[in-house]
Amino acid sequence: MAERSTMLLDVRQHLLHAQQRMKSHADKCHSERVFNVGYFVFIRLQPYVQSSLEPRSHHKLCFNYFGPFEIVAKIGSIAYKLALPPGSAVHLVFHVSLLKPASALI
Template structure:
């Protein structure tokens, strides 16, 4: 609109705001106007040219209707453009009960005192696991190992169909209840004396579960034992 009406677009900003606030939003399942005031917005009655006997009023209202049409066109075109871009990354996937699929778990969320290396190369797909039930249109229930602590229902975007006898990762990783991959210290490789602030501390080079040996990191021993009470270095 600023490109088409460079001289007077600012005069119609209130129309753009009104149109946005009275348009149905799929996220909140209502219009922003109704969400704020608790009642539907007033119905806009289009102006028909010639209804007003005053020429200045007639011209102003006709200009308003033209601006509203232009606003509708640009807003709809922007929505269509965003939808087309989003649809490029979508693909229709449907599985049958009994199919074997691989499961993509969430990347590990950092919870320790230092950053981990090599996470981009770590495994993300696990399985295969058998589909035991279809839940709704886009969710499936999997037959997970008994030691899993996550809910067995997953969105189709987290699944990938097994092809032939393809095998990726049999061992179920340590996971949180929300499905993110966890890491726990496995063993201490080396020790050293470090410094934290103005005091000396004991640091250990720890090897972590669900990671490669070269991903071992130096951790402050008291903090490591406080975070993992059952770990005995």
């Protein structure tokens, strides 16, 4: 029984060490992005969703980002509502990871 409890403690320590390594690696690659209402951003869409904003015959040749679109509202801490064209069949709320600032062009 004592051997089992020491093995369990050993496994927990290894898991904790692995979690700390994964967290430090993820934090190195993470960039904090915050946008204000009224800013213009580009959005990144999946190829099958892009056809609702701009129809193209070949998805491989589609643009990586669309826009710029204005930020209408901030939803929570990581989502933003954008002002998309009226005919688009895409949801108006996007995660911050799909947005890219367009301040250099506007």
